[in-house]
Amino acid sequence: MPAQDPTDLDTVVDALYARPLDEFIAARDAAVRQVADGGDRIGAERVKRLPKPSVAAWVINRVARDHPEEIEALADLGDELRAATQDRDRGRLRALDHLRRERTEALVRTVREAGEVGGRTVSSAVLDRLTETLTAAVMDPDAAVVVRAGRLSRALQHVGFGIVDEQGEDADLVALHPAGSDGGQRSARGARAEGAAEAGKSSAGKPTAGKSSAGKPTAGKSSRAGKSSGAAEQAGSDLAAAEQAVEESSALVDRLEARRDDVRERLRTADAAIERGEGELERLDEELERLTAERDETRQVLDDAREAADEARTDLTAVEDDLDDAVERAAEARRRRREARGR
Incomplete structure (x- = not known):
């Protein structure tokens, strides 16, 4: 073979x-x-x-196979977000983040309205995991590859330090990548943006001869330029960190809003159960009161019957004694009659 x-x-x-x-x-x-x-x-x-796979992961894998275009659009959106972050385009970042929420909510809503995936009922908890996993696919290119491939064994979450699974453990994404995929492939836009940034760094970092075009030393200018470049790099680093914080906080808001809705639904269910329970308890209390009164009445009837039985038993004993005496007297009378006849 x-x-x-x-x-x-x-x-x-x-x-x-x-x-x-x-x-x-x-x-x-x-x-x-x-x-x-x-x-x-x-x-x-x-x-x-x-x-x-967990139930949530299996459902997500089926969703990825049933809705490949929506999943691909979310993955591409992740590339655009990373490119906008690299370009420090705040307006573009806000617009893309809004679009991310819209696309994620639209796909989750489609699954929720269907009520099942592959014949398996989809719970609100699984819908939460789907939302978190779609967010992770946008935020992380490795997660996007695995979600697109439909090979998850656990649902994913994007947290501050990277991607974890639904149990909070580090997610092993590379092991699930399809062959030929590095899991970190970027869109042409993202690659060009990063390539331009690297070129800029390379150009800014090349050593100069320390002279101007006229051949005179320019050490002072180089020093000032170095300080300015360092300040710019620090500012860029701070902005990137701030944008990352925006992404993470937005994802957190999405997760908490979904969980809030779930908790509200659980609260409504519990309140309805409490109302039903209180009504049933009131009915049982009334029934108990009725049965208690009926028990007391029955107990009184029983006591009266027992007293009557005791009286009857006493009377019976007296009657039986009188009967025994009468029988003896009758026997004695018959005996005397026989004697009288014999004389």
């Missing part, structure tokens, strides 16, 4: 993550045997280590 090449391995992995969630373990074991039989022992070991 010929060995499979990396493309074939990726086909196997894609098919595995496209299967129904309940079939994942059996399908993974079959895939390990398939790849091993093809002579790719390393690939087989890689497939063997792939964890079963």
